[in-house]
Amino acid sequence: MAEQQHVTMRDVALNAGVSVKTVSNVVNDYEFVKDETRQKVNKSISELGYVVNVTARNLRKGSTGIVALAIPDLTMPYFAQLSSLVIEEAKKVGLRVLVEPTLYTRDGELNALHGSQQALIDGLLYSPLELGPDDVDELDVDYPLVLLGERIFTDRVDHVSTENVEGAKSATQYLIRTGCRRIAVIGAHPGEEVGSAALRYRGYREALEEEDIEFDKDLVVESRMWHRSDGVNAMNALLDRHIVPDGVVALNDMLASGAMHAIQMRGLSIPGDISVIGFDNSDDSQYLSPPLTTISPGLPAVARLAVRVLKERINGESSSMIAGEGKVFRKVSSHLVVRKSTRPLPEGEF
Incomplete structure (x- = not known):
């Protein structure tokens, strides 16, 4: 039993x-x-x-005023910031948020979708990392769901995404415009075709191609995880092979922070010897030494749009966001935040 x-x-x-x-x-x-x-x-x-569960079923037919946010890890600045923004936006529309870390596991992500706790919520904001394009059927649930991130693209659920390709392309182009020619990228995921890593890596490659910079596979460092220690290991892997780039595109700010530590521990200067640029504009990126140039993915807009769509689905409303039978897809624009970890643009450049 x-x-x-x-x-x-x-x-x-x-x-x-x-x-x-x-x-x-x-x-x-x-x-x-x-x-x-x-x-x-x-x-x-x-x-x-x-x-x-009759009690849970009756709750589902009613309303609890609670929504869930499923994210991989609350200790990562990106997801901690996203959680804070979602809670703030949800409060404005009368919702409370249950944050559920899925801990980088497939089981955790499936449980967030199908576990018994779903009967107690009105809807779910869902940011998977382990599920992929072949798992679209798992999103077929009987409650309002808004997909976040870039692991799964489908017209079967509402989705709020960010400009990963465009952001990484902009970051790489900025380094090129400041004079960098040997630009490393750290945090690539081997074999990944869909996801933040794959899309940001694609942006890096596109920038090199458009600026006629020859691609060098020796400047690509893979890293399954994106914590500070992974950034240290990735940067040391380059330097241990006597490969000294003049610029580094880190696929998130945690990797960038670790890379900066490794560079400085080798007695090299930032940005004098190596310029470093990150991605996410995490809260602590401006307090690094030197402060980190990075891409802001527009998290406030992501949280605002996602909560708005979810609330309207819960209420059964139709608005400028939700029209007809189709699902909502919104891509939030990114922008470059220039600080001191990169060289300045030559005079006259914008």
Whole structure:
């Protein structure tokens, strides 16, 4: 019996070969479900011992005034800042936010979508890292969902994204305009085609190509994680091979911070010997020594738009954001924040 209590709606859906939304329709006795499908779902419910939580179901039909924000890690400045902004925006529209760290695990991300706690919330803001393009069906849930980030692109759910390609391209172009010609990139993810790392790396490559700078694979350092220690290790990996770039594009500010530490520990100066530019404009980036030049991805706008769309979905409203049957997709613009970790532009450059 103990195991039966942990059977989820997602388990039933997988067993029956249908979507979670279909299982929800059957459980809630919605009229427009084919008899064959209803029988298949009910059979799975019986086989797995799934028990409908009547209290939770009644809550779902009502409103709790609570939404969830699923993020990988609260200790990362980017996600901590995003969480703070989402909480602030949600408060303005009368919502409270349950923040759920998924801890860089697929199980954590799936649980955020399909776990029993979903019955107690009105909607979910969802930022996955481990799920990818092949997991679109997992987003088929029976509550309002707004997707964040760049791991999955689909027209089946509302989505608020940022300018990753454009931002990294702008960062690389800025280094080139300040005179850098051997520009390293740290934080690349091997084999990744969709995601922040892949998109930012693409922006780096596009800038080199457009500025006629020859690509050098020896200047690319991969790093699965993006913490400060990973930035130290990535920069040391270059310097240990006696590769000294004149510029570094770090794919987030934590990597940039670690890279700056490694550079300075080798007795090199920033930006005299090596210019460093980050991405995210995290709160502490301006307090590094020297202060970090970085790309601001527009997190306040991301939080504002995401909460607005979610609130309107919860209320069943239609507005300038939500029109017709289609899903919302908004890409928030990024911009360069110039500080002292990069060389100044030549006189006359803008």
